[in-house]
Amino acid sequence: MRLPAFDYIEPKTLKEAAKRLASNKGAVLLAGGTDLLVNMKHRVIMPKQIIHLKALPKLQYITSGKEGLKIGALTTLHEIATSPMLKERWNIIAQAAQEVGAYAHQSMGTLGGNLCQENRCRFFNQSPFWRGVRPPCLKAGGKVCYVVPKGNKCYSTYCGDMAPALIALGAQIKIEGMEGERSLPLKKLYTHNGKKPLALKKGEILKEVFVPPASGKALYLKWRVRESLEFPIVSLALYVEKDQKDQIKKARIVFSGVGSGPVEATLAERIWKAGPLNEQTIEKVAEQAVKEISPMRTSIHSPAYKRKMAGILLKEALKQIYS
Amino acid sequence: MSLFNVIGKREPMLDALEKATGRAKFTDDLTFPGMLFGKILRSPHPHAKILHVDLSKALKVKGVHGAICGRDIPKKKYGIVPMAKDEYALAIDKVRYIGDEVAAVVATSIEVAEEAISKIHVDYEVLPAVFDPLEAMKPGAPVIHDEVPNNVSAKIRKEFGDVEKAFFESDEIFEDDFETQPVNHAPLEPHAAIGLADHSGKVILYSSTQIPFFLRRNLATALDIPESRVRIIKPKVGGGFGQKIDLYAKDFCAAFFALKTKKPVKFVYEREEIFTSTRQRHPFKIHLKTGMKRDGTIHVQQFKAIADGGAYNSTAPLMITLACYFIMLPYRIENLLFEGCHVYTNKPVGGAMRGHGIPQVRFAVEAQLDLIAEKMGIDPFELRLKNAFHAGEPHPAKLLVQSCGFSDTLIKAAEAIGWKEKRGKLPFGRGIGLAGASFPSGVSNMSHISSGAVVKIERDASITLLTGAADIGQGAETVISQIVAEEMGVPLEDIRITAADTEITPLDPGTFGSGVTLRAGNAAKMAAQSAKEKLLEAVAEKLEVEIHQLEVKDRRIYVKDQPEKGMSFSEAIKVYQYSDRPMPIIGRGSYMPPAKEPTTLLKEDGNFSPAYSFMTQAAEVEVDTTTGKVKVLKMVAAHDCGRAINPMLVEGQLDGSVVGGMGQALYEDVLIEKGQVINPSFLDYGLPTAMEIPSITSIEVETDDPEGPFGAKESGEGTQLAPAPAIINAIYDAIGVRFKSLPVTPEKVLEALQEKKGKTY
Numbered sequence A: 001m002r003l004p005a006f007d008y009i010e011p012k013t014l015k016e017a018a019k020r021l022a023s024n025k026g027a028v029l030l031a032g033g034t035d036l037l038v039n040m041k042h043r044v045i046m047p048k049q050i051i052h053l054k055a056l057p058k059l060q061y062i063t064s065g066k067e068g069l070k071i072g073a074l075t076t077l078h079e080i081a082t083s084p085m086l087k088e089r090w091n092i093i094a095q096a097a098q099e100v101g102a103y104a105h106q107s108m109g110t111l112g113g114n115l116c117q118e119n120r121c122r123f124f125n126q127s128p129f130w131r132g133v134r135p136p137c138l139k140a141g142g143k144v145c146y147v148v149p150k151g152n153k154c155y156s157t158y159c160g161d162m163a164p165a166l167i168a169l170g171a172q173i174k175i176e177g178m179e180g181e182r183s184l185p186l187k188k189l190y191t192h193n194g195k196k197p198l199a200l201k202k203g204e205i206l207k208e209v210f211v212p213p214a215s216g217k218a219l220y221l222k223w224r225v226r227e228s229l230e231f232p233i234v235s236l237a238l239y240v241e242k243d244q245k246d247q248i249k250k251a252r253i254v255f256s257g258v259g260s261g262p263v264e265a266t267l268a269e270r271i272w273k274a275g276p277l278n279e280q281t282i283e284k285v286a287e288q289a290v291k292e293i294s295p296m297r298t299s300i301h302s303p304a305y306k307r308k309m310a311g312i313l314l315k316e317a318l319k320q321i322y323s
Numbered sequence B: 001m002s003l004f005n006v007i008g009k010r011e012p013m014l015d016a017l018e019k020a021t022g023r024a025k026f027t028d029d030l031t032f033p034g035m036l037f038g039k040i041l042r043s044p045h046p047h048a049k050i051l052h053v054d055l056s057k058a059l060k061v062k063g064v065h066g067a068i069c070g071r072d073i074p075k076k077k078y079g080i081v082p083m084a085k086d087e088y089a090l091a092i093d094k095v096r097y098i099g100d101e102v103a104a105v106v107a108t109s110i111e112v113a114e115e116a117i118s119k120i121h122v123d124y125e126v127l128p129a130v131f132d133p134l135e136a137m138k139p140g141a142p143v144i145h146d147e148v149p150n151n152v153s154a155k156i157r158k159e160f161g162d163v164e165k166a167f168f169e170s171d172e173i174f175e176d177d178f179e180t181q182p183v184n185h186a187p188l189e190p191h192a193a194i195g196l197a198d199h200s201g202k203v204i205l206y207s208s209t210q211i212p213f214f215l216r217r218n219l220a221t222a223l224d225i226p227e228s229r230v231r232i233i234k235p236k237v238g239g240g241f242g243q244k245i246d247l248y249a250k251d252f253c254a255a256f257f258a259l260k261t262k263k264p265v266k267f268v269y270e271r272e273e274i275f276t277s278t279r280q281r282h283p284f285k286i287h288l289k290t291g292m293k294r295d296g297t298i299h300v301q302q303f304k305a306i307a308d309g310g311a312y313n314s315t316a317p318l319m320i321t322l323a324c325y326f327i328m329l330p331y332r333i334e335n336l337l338f339e340g341c342h343v344y345t346n347k348p349v350g351g352a353m354r355g356h357g358i359p360q361v362r363f364a365v366e367a368q369l370d371l372i373a374e375k376m377g378i379d380p381f382e383l384r385l386k387n388a389f390h391a392g393e394p395h396p397a398k399l400l401v402q403s404c405g406f407s408d409t410l411i412k413a414a415e416a417i418g419w420k421e422k423r424g425k426l427p428f429g430r431g432i433g434l435a436g437a438s439f440p441s442g443v444s445n446m447s448h449i450s451s452g453a454v455v456k457i458e459r460d461a462s463i464t465l466l467t468g469a470a471d472i473g474q475g476a477e478t479v480i481s482q483i484v485a486e487e488m489g490v491p492l493e494d495i496r497i498t499a500a501d502t503e504i505t506p507l508d509p510g511t512f513g514s515g516v517t518l519r520a521g522n523a524a525k526m527a528a529q530s531a532k533e534k535l536l537e538a539v540a541e542k543l544e545v546e547i548h549q550l551e552v553k554d555r556r557i558y559v560k561d562q563p564e565k566g567m568s569f570s571e572a573i574k575v576y577q578y579s580d581r582p583m584p585i586i587g588r589g590s591y592m593p594p595a596k597e598p599t600t601l602l603k604e605d606g607n608f609s610p611a612y613s614f615m616t617q618a619a620e621v622e623v624d625t626t627t628g629k630v631k632v633l634k635m636v637a638a639h640d641c642g643r644a645i646n647p648m649l650v651e652g653q654l655d656g657s658v659v660g661g662m663g664q665a666l667y668e669d670v671l672i673e674k675g676q677v678i679n680p681s682f683l684d685y686g687l688p689t690a691m692e693i694p695s696i697t698s699i700e701v702e703t704d705d706p707e708g709p710f711g712a713k714e715s716g717e718g719t720q721l722a723p724a725p726a727i728i729n730a731i732y733d734a735i736g737v738r739f740k741s742l743p744v745t746p747e748k749v750l751e752a753l754q755e756k757k758g759k760t761y
């Protein structure tokens, strides 16, 4: 697999990058490239210009203070996975980073790139020859989706590892754009529209992830066949925070791999919050959660299997988080 | 003290440093001035008529030096098995699977070639396709090759003993159905070829091949030129596992365009092409019926095996024959009937893969043996030991087994895995299992499996070895050099080897059938012996002794009982030259496995291999009963490879066999939907990674085979047979579920566990 031809620039400032991105219709951002370059080699993304962000030194940091945790968008997953501070105080983030792909992906891949990675689909992440067997799919610029018969909507799936963990912690993101900076909850970054999965406007660049102080317990569980290399078949992040009276104040359940964006199972969260947690309620929470996810046949794994594993994983996670 | 000086030593591979430092040159690493790059256009249809191919737009792309399709090439079919030729380098008239070759271009860069490929227009008439071998065998099914109207392109029926009577005599009869999946060889080095032509119309092809001499023959056929105008050179090859024995379109096209353009031409396959358009292990459907005597004797076995061959034959008749023949050991079975067939489907092509038809059948046998053991209340280990074959026993099908360490491998493997303490005694979710197997060290009785070698002693006493053997990463060159060094009485470093160049090195059938060490090793040993004798003649004359009184060791030639009476190797060369004998000293060896009881494999009974290896592998697994994931904790591989010429390389093979076996048992599956491979990448095709590899204990059970060089047999393909069933049997011990289809994915395990609990989701 080889890259198609493109122009390449290294802007000196974030402003300049945003400007270039906004002004050039065929421009895309490059961070670690572990997602983008594969898609380019598959010719599903054919940018005219590549704007390399790695030349911007100021976006690579991990800091923590009273107000919370800040991670620059260009921080590598390896830095996140091995940060002693994160491991001690925000282990779920380090752990999620450790679960991404294999070592090479972690040392090249960045947090920003991970959060902004393209949705995936077995009809999309393929070579031109493979896709040439049928007319192009919706996501690759065609008119049909092959995931369901005569599909007229793109069902591509979000498969990132970092987003569920960060959303469970209530993370916010900072975005730099032509009109300056804006903040929004990370959850809102995802449109759940398979064709255009991110809510970024023209020229916008993810700059920083901010996580508010979290005194509760968090857990990330990822399901895959091999211990390395693979995207989640399904994964989930849990967060639970109690008040002084031992009442659950916050309960979050966020899945990856089972929808066109990270999926928060809000109704299941409510059952969990209502407590008390025992075998029966765990069963109920899981039962509800698997109703809230919508896995489709977008990978080599069947939706039924994903659903089954989502339930099993969630029950495991609920047991683990209290032990 | 060891009898030997170089044999049995853990010598690093001769090219280890080169490879570890990245300096080794594989085909794709080679480059020549003015080289062109090629690409192949492949069929998007599983079955279609080619009405017209329009190359004109491709030819107009700037930088394109040529474009061809089926109508431009000699109408000469090729195939690795001469009796089963059914393939053109580029499809003529018809395509038969998604990925079939339709056209090819060469250009000044890969980018230009890719662009040109996209400009070729092909008119197809799409034909109904068939993907299931059982469907393909039905009357009225789409016909994939006109010459084979029922799509059954190879068949075998072989019986010995009296099967009907034997079933009648049996106390218990067991019948089970098994199914196996397509597995890709996944060599890390992608297939590549570079063609160069000279003014005389001769073509030199550098190719990632396992069999240079077969490739020469097939390429000459496909190009329709004499073999004398084809020279094959094998650079370093990064794994083959059987996938690189065939000629591929890349070989043909590189040679064809080189002849046409008079420029060097390179073709390299993408990983996806390796998945769709090379070869894979045949998926099998197996019905196995076994008749047992009450005392645990395997009295009779009957096999019905259907191999899904995909669109072309490749090794079809050989594969289905081997599946039958190799199942006649390591147990003593007096009565056996094997009916097998190879069926065309519109899918990727099946071919030789490590074990070649046997891993599938062996899985069935070993899984059923455990079933039988349980039902009959016999320990699976004892059952195998009781039925184990022994050296020198008469074989019901007239195989000649001169050395056999099978029982020893069983005993040692069982001991190392902790059979007595653990089997049936571990907590739910943990279990152990074992499986046995046997494999020939190459097949005999076909002259094209002869091997030659030349050993030259130079003026400076250095030794040059020429062998046609093809080292594809297993260390063949190292092992053969060790054999020559031992024979010549010099250290390994004194040997210089040139291998696998059809113009320089003698004929050799290459790397297949696990015969390299025995065949090429024997040839090299003969050559070394003959060169040595010439030298010893001169020395004997000088020392006034008989040749047979002389011994060669540590670069010295001396009289056996008077070690002080002798001379160094280089002095000996001087003596040789001063006695007016001609230089260089050249020894030659041509070896053909003996045909003690001739057989044509297909038709008559008889011995078909010079030597048989034996093995037992044992596994310990842990099944996560919540998720269904199986973790292999430990593997024991006890192997009788005769004498291990280089124990480290034998262990390398055993380690590799464990990884391959785990892949076959648990991870790997080429998923195909309507003829399209849906996981043609290392992301979705789940080869086990380093993270999955368990602790591996290798046990070499040494026997001294009279036919093998210094007693050596094989440790390549055979090692691949037992690990998968051992793992499957261990899973049964762990959770009490018997899996009869591969691979056993977490999904299947989970389903089975839930079924067992009587719980539905």
Ligand SMILES: Cc1cc2nc3c(=O)[nH]c(=O)nc-3n(C[C@H](O)[C@H](O)[C@H](O)COP(=O)(O)OP(=O)(O)OC[C@H]3O[C@@H](n4cnc5c(N)ncnc54)[C@H](O)[C@@H]3O)c2cc1C
Pocket: A028, A029, A030, A031, A032, A033, A034, A035, A036, A037, A038, A053, A073, A074, A077, A099, A100, A101, A102, A105, A108, A109, A110, A111, A112, A113, A114, A115, A116, A117, A118, A159, A160, A161, A162, A204, A205, A206, A207, A229, A230, A231, A232, B683
């Ligand atoms: C074999 C393989 C296995 C993988 N396994 C996993 C896995 O298990 N889990 C997982 O989560 N991922 C996996 N990935 C995907 C990828 O490696 C990771 O998601 C990685 O973190 C992406 O980061 P990057 O910096 O390399 O992104 P890039 O490839 O550089 O960028 C990805 C996308 O994000 C955009 N982008 C990058 N930075 C920004 C920014 N600051 N603002 C706005 N947009 C931006 C790019 O334009 C591009 O569209 C895998 C990839 C491969 C090839």
